[in-house]
Structure formats: structure tokens, C-alpha cells
Amino acid sequence: MKYALQLGKFFGIKVQIHWSFLILLSWIVISNVRSGSGTVQTLWSILFVLTIFLCVTLHEFGHALAAKRFGIKTKDITLLPIGGLARLESIPEKPREELIVAIAGPLVNIAIVLLLYPLIHFTTDITSTISSLTSITSQNFLFNLMFINLWLAIFNLIPAFPMDGGRVLRALLAFRLERHKATAIAARIGQMLAVGFIFLGFFSNPFLVLIGLFIFLGAQGETEYTQAKSMLKGYTVNDVIMKQYQTLSPNDTIKEAVALLLNGQSKSFLVIDNEQVLGTLNRDEIIKALSSEGENSSINHVMNKEIVALKAETPLEDAWQIIQQHKMLMPVYSYNQLIGTLDTENILEFIMIKNAESK
Numbered sequence: 001m002k003y004a005l006q007l008g009k010f011f012g013i014k015v016q017i018h019w020s021f022l023i024l025l026s027w028i029v030i031s032n033v034r035s036g037s038g039t040v041q042t043l044w045s046i047l048f049v050l051t052i053f054l055c056v057t058l059h060e061f062g063h064a065l066a067a068k069r070f071g072i073k074t075k076d077i078t079l080l081p082i083g084g085l086a087r088l089e090s091i092p093e094k095p096r097e098e099l100i101v102a103i104a105g106p107l108v109n110i111a112i113v114l115l116l117y118p119l120i121h122f123t124t125d126i127t128s129t130i131s132s133l134t135s136i137t138s139q140n141f142l143f144n145l146m147f148i149n150l151w152l153a154i155f156n157l158i159p160a161f162p163m164d165g166g167r168v169l170r171a172l173l174a175f176r177l178e179r180h181k182a183t184a185i186a187a188r189i190g191q192m193l194a195v196g197f198i199f200l201g202f203f204s205n206p207f208l209v210l211i212g213l214f215i216f217l218g219a220q221g222e223t224e225y226t227q228a229k230s231m232l233k234g235y236t237v238n239d240v241i242m243k244q245y246q247t248l249s250p251n252d253t254i255k256e257a258v259a260l261l262l263n264g265q266s267k268s269f270l271v272i273d274n275e276q277v278l279g280t281l282n283r284d285e286i287i288k289a290l291s292s293e294g295e296n297s298s299i300n301h302v303m304n305k306e307i308v309a310l311k312a313e314t315p316l317e318d319a320w321q322i323i324q325q326h327k328m329l330m331p332v333y334s335y336n337q338l339i340g341t342l343d344t345e346n347i348l349e350f351i352m353i354k355n356a357e358s359k
Helices: 020-035 037-069 095-123 128-129 141-156 164-174 179-203 206-231 256-264 284-290 316-326 344-357
Strands: 002-008 012-018 074-080 083-088 268-273 276-282 329-335 337-342
Touching: 002 083, 012 037, 020 037, 020 329, 037 095, 083 337, 095 141, 095 164, 141 256, 164 179, 179 256, 206 316, 206 344, 276 284, 316 329, 316 344
Parallel strands: 012 074
Antiparallel strands: 002 012, 074 083, 268 276, 329 337
16 A cells, blocks of 8 residues: 555464544644643553554454465555555455454454453443543543554454445355356445445544445445356366567667557567567556656566466356456466456456356
8 A cells, every 4th residue: 555654474364554544643733732632641542542552463464364364365464544454465265264264353352352352341440430531641541542453353343345344244145046146146235334434423423434445335346256267167267368469679669669558459569589578568658767767768678577377278267357457467377378368448348248148
């Protein structure tokens, strides 16, 4: 995610904080100043929020480590003002696995509650603590933290797909229904709840508006993705490859790449030397190189040397997931022979055709 500060790596997972998180801290300081709170009170409030987001990070690690159990890696965990986001490389397809991954986060919050409760019960006067909940102090810090973690667990289990509760709902539905149908039902419920969040947010907490928009758009995006993937079942990469494609040599110049770009429909090119694919080059990379390197620069210096190859017999739904992760032109091989290419646009066109045929 752009404009995020990396905090470190834990269990091999990068943890970062988005710049907008500073807005939340600034808002806390301003709110405390306006209410007449002193420096000590403001510092307690800031420490409390930071501790909450430590719990949110642990929540996300719950998802990440559960996913790791099923062989799914986590790209990173990002802290935002509205919560945390663990970017898994993929969502588990099997209902049981998705259920475990989805519920792992809220279970972390419940575990924190269970750890804090004995400490609070034996060391704190509950009556006086409850009576002083108007502000964060050393006396009620842990009690408030326990309450917030309980709230986080309950809130995240609301069946508002794609929140944790929505994913739990989809997993349960997917035990009986096809995945794309289970997704559609969970998404409709999630979007209805999202509208409710947005409505309430206008009259109470503006963060609910942001959460509502995130849920509504996230549900729509994942529904489209799941439906598209279901249309690709039964097909292989060989059914949709582009057998006619443009190539460049690593010794060609940016000027020659620009000419090829302007003279045809292709927006991405394979860079080949002696029948070996050395890299790829797309329109955005050509324009960027033209600006920074000049038209006489060699393609070998600016091409994308990361190559993700596909086999002709690869199931198309698997190829779609790979292309969604890398978003680049991919060479396709059959018995170690280059037979064509595949990119996002080509699969989207195939989905559009199949969608039109089904109507």
C-alpha cells in the first residue's frame, strides 16, 4: 500500500502503518485539548489508542497465521484509521478452511479478553472503574481495553461480508451451496448492513461511513471476482491464449517500442532473444522509460525481468487468480514450447463473452 511506513517483519510478514493513521492521532489530541484535558490525560488517550491498534494487529495476525496453516501467504498487514488489513495472497476456497481463517481474528480478541479479565477482577474495584469511564486513566485502562476487545470481536462477527462475520457466513453457506452463490447471498446481506452503517455514521460516528463504504464496495468487488471465476471452470489456458502477439528484442530502443505501441493494438510485449523470454514491457513502462531514460535507451535496461509463465493445460480459474496477483503479460508454454500469451484483458473478454452467452 502506498505511503505506508514499515514497522518491521514478524513471522515473515511485513507490518506497516498508513500515513492517514496520523489523522486519527491528531484528532485524539485536538479532542482532548477542546475538552480541557491536560497533558497526562492526552498521553493516556494516545497510549490507549496505540494499544488498541496493537490488539488489531494481533487480530490480523490471527488471520495470517491461520491462513499460513493452509499454505496461504500474507503479503503484509497495514494499520489504517478504521482498523487493520491483512492482504492474503488468496482466500481459502474450501469452506472449512475459510471458516477457520475468518474466525481466527475475532478469537484473538476473545483470548485477550480472557487474559485481561482475571487481572482486572483481582486487582481493580469494578464499581469505581465503571464510574470513571468518561476518560482514560491508569485505573480504568485495562478495563477499557478488555471492553474494546470484546466489542472488536462482536463487531467483526457481524455478518457484513467481506468482514470476518460475512466470511464466516459465506463459509457456512458454501457447505451447501456453490461458492459463487454463497458469495452472492453473503454480499447482499453485507451491502444491506453497509447502508445501515453509512446511515448511522451520518448521525453518530463518521468512521461508520468509511466502514460502510468499504463493506459495500468490497462485497461488490468480491462478488464479481467469484462469479467471474465460476465462469472459468472447465476451461484451460489453452482455450483463451493469444497466439498472435508482438515481441521486442532486448537490444531494441524505447523509440522502437513506442513505434510498435502506436502502430498496433497491443499494449504489452514479450522481450525475446534467441527464442528465450527475457522479460515483458507494457505501455506504462514504455512511457515512464521514455520520460526518464530517453528514446534511445535500450529496452534491456527498462523491461520487467520478472517472468510468470503459464502452462497451456493450467485450469483457467487458477490462471485468473495468478494474473490477478501479478497483473502482467504472461508467456504460455506447451511441452516447453512458447505457444502464446495471456493477460488480464484477454480473460476479461472471455468472461464477457461467456456472460453474454448465458443470457
